[in-house]
Amino acid sequence: MTRWGILAPGRIAHKFAQDLLHVPDAKLVAVASRDLIRAQEFAHQYGATYAYGSYEELLSCGELDAVYIASPHIGHYEHTLMCLRAGIAVLCEKPFAMNATQVAEMIDLARQKQVFLMEALWSRYMPTTLKALEIIESGAIGKVLGVKADFGFKAPYDVTKRTFNKSLGGGALLDIGIYPLFWSYLILGKPSQIKAQSVFGETSVDESTGMTLTYPGGTFAFLDCTFMAATRCEAYVYGEKGTICVHSRWHESKALTVEYPDGTSETHTFDRSTWGYQYEIEEVNACLKDNQLESKLWSLDDSINLMDLLDSVRHEIGLVY
């Protein structure tokens, strides 16, 4: 049984706690909020034993195997370091931190303390993602020529919320653009060139960003994200002998279709009754049971490489936090 703590019980932490209830060998033990009442309500709702009115107090729990960090982006670095220093395994929300320098420091500390650390990039563990990789590996679509992915929704405009608030690390790129970038990195690795352009809003964060990545041999990735419109949210892999389309919304999808040039196609469906966070929870549980210090599916090197890509795009569009 992996005993979990949650740090910062906001919107995503509720979904995580709901999915945790579906993982047989995991249990929510403690929750920490900046507000004790909020922590107590959350603990009561999901059956946790302990509730704390500060994040620091969570470290004194003494019954935790892992902490899920769900604070706004700007808190990830500090909160991860705090848990690692206390020797507690960490699953930290995406983006892992605000830049690659912070991520490198988090990884260094985890390795030095020999404590498990993983970025909560839940899409990596989705059955659709695993299936797409399996299809590519099988050679069914032939040589990969390029990828395409988008993530867009109409975000309610509220400068107090983290999405548009620059001091909380707001902006489409770090919040949702990370997913299309993840898709390109997963399939194609590191690009040789990145071009990007953004539309900035009143709060000086990117509200829409388009990215074109090119790779040796002419392979390409066309990626975009926006807070301004509900886009299709589909991910594609174009191969010489076929195309994989991960159905909308691809980052949390339940199905993908492979289309072949002769007009035939096959669809693979993976039903579930959860949000889809149980897959990353199961990965952490399995790693901890196996005494692994990082996930083999999404390693710490993968996390820093992805953050490097985000840094490069930010450099291109001129977004400084």
Ligand SMILES: NC(=O)c1ccc[n+]([C@@H]2O[C@H](COP(=O)([O-])OP(=O)(O)OC[C@H]3O[C@@H](n4cnc5c(N)ncnc54)[C@H](OP(=O)(O)O)[C@@H]3O)[C@@H](O)[C@H]2O)c1
């Ligand atoms: N994997 C996914 O599917 C997914 C989806 C959405 C978000 N996320 C990630 O999860 C993180 C949290 O997102 P969210 O949508 O859950 O945000 P949220 O609803 O605003 O919750 C964040 C929580 O962080 C705490 N917090 C600490 N410092 C804060 C500050 N200065 N301002 C506001 N809140 C602060 C608050 O909890 P207390 O005050 O109770 O401590 C708050 O409830 C983000 O990094 C985001 O990228 C991931």
